Amino acid sequence: MVKTLFVLKAALVLQFATVIYAGEPDSVPRDMDTILAKLKADIELARNRTGVPGLGVAIMHKGKLVFAEGFGKRNKKDPFTPETRSMLGSLTKAFTATTIGELVAEGKMDWDSTSINTYLPDFETIDPVLTSQLTLQDLLSHRTTFPSLDVSWFWGNETRRDLIRRIRHVPVNPKLRSTTNYNNVMYSVAGEAAANVAGVSIEQLVRDKIFRPLGFSSMGFTMDAMSKSSNHALPYKAASYEDAVAGRFIELPLDGMAEKSAAAGDMYSSVLDLTRWGEAVRKGGVQNGKQVLSKEGIAATLTAHTIFNPALRDPDVGLSVQYGMGWVLGSYKGNNLYEHGGRVFGYMTDLAIFPNAELVVAVLTNSDVTGLPAYVKFQVADEVLGLRKTHDWLAVDAIATTAALYNIYDGLAKGNFPEKVPNKPPAHELGAYAGEYFHPGFGSIVVRLDEDELHISYEAFKGVLTHYHFESFTTVLSHGTAVEIGQLLIFRTGANGKVSGVSIEAMSAQAIFTKRQVKSPQATQHPSEYHSRHAHTVVMAQSQLSFRPFHVVQL
Template sequence: MTTAAPGKAPAKLNDLGAYVEGLLKDWDTPGTAVAVVEDGEIVFRQGFGKRNLAEDLPVTTSTVFSIASCTKSICAASLAILADEGKLDWETPVRAYLPDFALADPVATERITPRDLVTHRSGLPRHDAVWYGSGLSREEMVRRLRYLEPTTDLRAVWQYQNLMYLTAGYLAGKLAGCEWEALVQQRLFDPLGMTDSACSVTRAEQMPDHARPYREQDDETKEVPFRNIDAIAPAGAITSSIDDMSRWLLLNLNRGEYDGGRIISEAQMAQLHAPQMVMPTWNKYPESSLPAYAHGWAVDSYRGHTKVSHGGNIDGFSSLVSFLPDHGLGVVALTNKAGSPIPNAITCTVFDRLLGLPAVPWNERFLKDAADVKAAAGAGKDRTATERVTGTSPSHPLADYAGTYEHPGYGRMVIGLKDDALDVRFNAMMGPLPHRHYDTFDHEYQGLGATVPFTFTTDAGGDIVSVAAPLEPTVKDIVFTRRPPAEMQDERFLEGLVGIYDWSGQPLVVSFRDSTTLQVAIPGMPAADLAPRRGTEFRVGDRTGFRLEFVVDAAGKATAVTLITPFGVHVATKS
């Protein structure tokens, strides 16, 4: 344990250190750091346990942790700064600032505002598999929003949505004339003296006093790699220490002022903390009311006292930043273990003590909750096993399933074949794809601790044309369409097929629609795109059973084409 930083801790917190040490033991967690602010001062600030188990390094008050989704309040604050400058209006549609912005819902596209982006009411569910583990740029992810299925109308329901926060940060950068990271550094971190903080997980790993990430796996606490989520930084990539985050707490408790200087106007701070959407979240315990979401903050009543807070979880880290505005009281708790309830247990216990409320056995409650979740997860795996249909086999040789599949929003998925077994490579999903039944294969996804089924579809011609997986459980399965062999989209290859073919005295015309796509005009039928199948064979648009197979010479030039239809086979020679 490190020495507490200067600050006169209230007597009610005298044994808080022993309580925290007990939490680390009960939850097999390497380390945590805690800061408490009260009446404009930091009254408690201390690190506990280890930031690095392998090297036996302690947590200090300047140890850097990922704060994960606690980033969201800082992202919303960056928009408030731009609103103070007159560069942004919360109620002006996003398209007024980003003309190319689009969602799948055309009405939402025209009406969604910056306030909607940061209050989780876009109509979109999470769709986290789009960004988690992907190498996409921020701009590319914003472009792909138009291909993601919504579940509700704009402003109808609160649904947590990281991609909207990415968009908010992208918008802020465009309006500020710099990257979002630079805006936050110059307008928040620098004036607050947050010298340990960065808008990047990868930068944190390079800092000398950083916490290593851990997670529970097979009932053991194991170190995991840092997850590079810098592209989606406005939603959750900030890294910081309790030294710095206590300053962030003071700014919020002081309504936009810090150390005598005004950073955000009081009017904008009031908006940031103002509830906007009821969160359909069931509170198991009576101490907390039904929460509402503000701008990067959740607002509820904790034992009769208004509480503003936000938690965060990402690979290897858990965090919670909370304050009671009517009491000038705030707590930040950071840990280096994923999915840890320690920040919640610490925060609730500190509030109870400083408010003089009867003690609540928070740790005991959370231990029981964790045991119940673990038991339910085991039962779920047992049920998955019983749902398998025995005695089945794939409809094709495994080699036929291998290939590259694509979704316009989610990107590319590669199904590979190695040692007579399939595997999947899609963003953070990488590993074996054993057979479940029929044309469904399973992937044990460690990121979710869940089994994800992948179901392949065969067309009328017997070809595997797509694979679907429930990557966003609140919408239909996400369908990835098989990409054709690269050589069948090569412009030089396609050029050899272009021309006019004599079909019993009538012209059958094959031409370019674009540099990688051919189209065909068949007498009596509208023009249709040609979709590559294999070799020199193409499907004709969406017309079931219609195919064209070209006959080519040694130079790769077509001499004839065979039109295969449900009604017969026809040969046309090149004119």
């Protein structure tokens, strides 16, 4: 399912995919209470039709909280309320960028003159020149060409610094991009650089620079911390769109998926504090008439640096959508729009700021396969701002997008493999494929033979290998019940006639993992322990250039 294992950026891209005709505002007299009552009914109907267990929606207009409602359930029995805390996913990125803006305002960092390596010597790339050139702005605007490294970061056992040291082994094109190459790990690197400069963790730095000055009491980091609140949402998934609409959900565990990538997507909040955050950003860091955050820092995050989606579209929503630093920048029917979506392990979120219209819309859900969060803001803008209605975003577009997402993820779980060549057995006995395969940038793949069946572990993901043809095997890699994606592995034979390596294909890209000599008979039984002990002790051949492991979240 993402970005990619979950389809990265799916919610952000799909919400702009429909051609829109923007007309004149409605001229009929409007009663706000009636509008909001209808909006409440429309959201509840859409929640049921898109199969979302629970969600919270808050709206701030002209500096006043005009709407704060919960819908459905946050767990099996309790209602989802405006106070319910839910994971934010990639909405965290704006907090990270703004926190760094505070350090820039204090003269401790700068956006685009000093290399990241100066702030964080552990960060190096395979190209020394590129290492000396990459800046905070490059990483925070997704301008680099690094492939996704999410698989080895999410649910990871190594420290952040150890994971960052791996990056020096990852092949990368040194030419920076003008289009957005969304990368969670680059945000993690930027966050760790800021933490290194400040001498505290990135989590503590965000608390010090944003949570406390703005008085956010429901915000924090990690699922574990969120679970200690008496009012938090549990994550859910459904096997199909039909199951979701029928309310047949699987409850997912609260685990530490994104803790190593805290700067990219490990925050939680209620819609109340999330809306207050949007209002503070809209006002350039001013709260209650006081300049609380750096005005210049926030302005920098809201300045376009890369093109998020260059596809031509109706002029009323802009010819393209840009990316600042932690914010997607666009427009809707003539109104400027700052926004970002988030998706992580059973949660999907959306925060939209219409700065000129003085409108902020926050949405939190406890399902991560739904088009609903991305479309609520458009329906709200139409209703609250009195824009001419051109779509029924909730009754039509949200439902169609949700059904399409379930189909996409079902296809990813099945895999996209070449046509099978029949009667082409493997070249070796199954036991010959067992062992550890290592890449210094992407981690370890461990294959073990168990009762005539090959099992694979790739970092925190597991699966069963099924022979396909020749030296190719297929598997469905998964982490518990949350993530599934079909993968094709192609084993390689060395000059000595023995299995020497394996390449794993993900989204038409590839990397080669080299088989290692296993001294301990237990090595293939405990891959995480073995990997952490040996991850950085052997220099291996570099992979082919374009390996892109699947993303696990839309952070």
